[in-house]
Amino acid sequence: MSTHRNFKGQMESEVVLCFFRKHWIDVLPSLLILPFLFVLLVGLIMSFSALHGTPRAVQAFLLIGYLAVLFFIHRQFMAIFYYLLRTVMITNYRIVEIDRSVFFRDSKDSIDLSKIQDIKKIQNGILENILNFGTLRIVLSGTHISANITSVPRPDYQFKKINAVKQQFLHSEHGFRALPREAPADEPVMVEDIV
Amino acid sequence: MAFFFLLIFVQIASLSLCAITINRLYAYINRYSFDESVYTLLFGFVRLRYFVWFYVFLTLFGAVVGVFLATLFLPS
Numbered sequence: 001m002s003t004h005r006n007f008k009g010q011m012e013s014e015v016v017l018c019f020f021r022k023h024w025i026d027v028l029p030s031l032l033i034l035p036f037l038f039v040l041l042v043g044l045i046m047s048f049s050a051l052h053g054t055p056r057a058v059q060a061f062l063l064i065g066y067l068a069v070l071f072f073i074h075r076q077f078m079a080i081f082y083y084l085l086r087t088v089m090i091t092n093y094r095i096v097e098i099d100r101s102v103f104f105r106d107s108k109d110s111i112d113l114s115k116i117q118d119i120k121k122i123q124n125g126i127l128e129n130i131l132n133f134g135t136l137r138i139v140l141s142g143t144h145i146s147a148n149i150t151s152v153p154r155p156d157y158q159f160k161k162i163n164a165v166k167q168q169f170l171h172s173e174h175g176f177r178a179l180p181r182e183a184p185a186d187e188p189v190m191v192e193d194i195v
Numbered sequence: 196m197a198f199f200f201l202l203i204f205v206q207i208a209s210l211s212l213c214a215i216t217i218n219r220l221y222a223y224i225n226r227y228s229f230d231e232s233v234y235t236l237l238f239g240f241v242r243l244r245y246f247v248w249f250y251v252f253l254t255l256f257g258a259v260v261g262v263f264l265a266t267l268f269l270p271s
Binding site for chain 2: 005008016019020027041044051052059063066070073074077078081085087100102103153154
């Protein structure tokens with residue numbers, strides 16, 4: 001049943017402005033292994049007639065090979081589905097990283113836009129620059145803690161998007177409420193305010 | 196004969212795993228849907244359902260190969 005929501009825990013007034021998955025380089029090994037597995041299965045069925053006269057030891061060896069192929073088929077598809085379900089969402093309130101797989105993982109990490117002090121885009125190495133992916137390092141305000149979002153595709157776009165959304169958030173009514181109120185220059189500062 | 200039953204059991208387990216996986220996957224996707232675009236699709240055009248179809252095909256093909264293999268271990 002559709003809930004008209006984009007992720008579990010989405011707030012009523014929360015809107016997903018942009019989402020992305022990790023770069024395809026993360027899923028490439030799983031994609032490359034699949035054709036090999038298919039070829040192995042085809043090879044097994046093609047040589048089936050020749051297997052009848054072979055000794056039991058050879059047949060048992062093939063049986064183990066077949067079970068290994070079957071295991072890897074399921075394993076690689078689990079990895080592909082994990083890649084497709086793992087998303088990063090930029091909403092009007094926060095950045096949410098969904099770490100979800102079909103069976104084993106259901107985690108979520110979110111960073112409020114009001115907590116973001118600085119964002120760094122890191123693209124080091126030939127591969128990252130040619131294939132256009134990188135890391136976004138989000139430095140949280142008031143701490144030295146930073147959160148890394150790795151394998152971000154088109155990091156320039158995501159970098160600008162997060163900055164734009166953050167500026168929009170800070171200038172919105174909600175953002176102003178989240179910010180500490182500054183006393184005007186001519187207003188005397190109360191002791192309670194300092195404490 | 197033991198190998199024959201082992202292979203049949205593995206086929207049933209493999210097909211069941213495939214069915215449960217797809218069921219869980221679509222349960223989640225239907226609940227939390229996205230508007231995919233050329234920027235979010237894998238390589239700009241590969242949709243999740245293409246992988247699902249390939250997964251079903253490969254699992255079924257694997258099961259057929261398994262049944263053929265199982266007949267090797269039947270007493271003649």
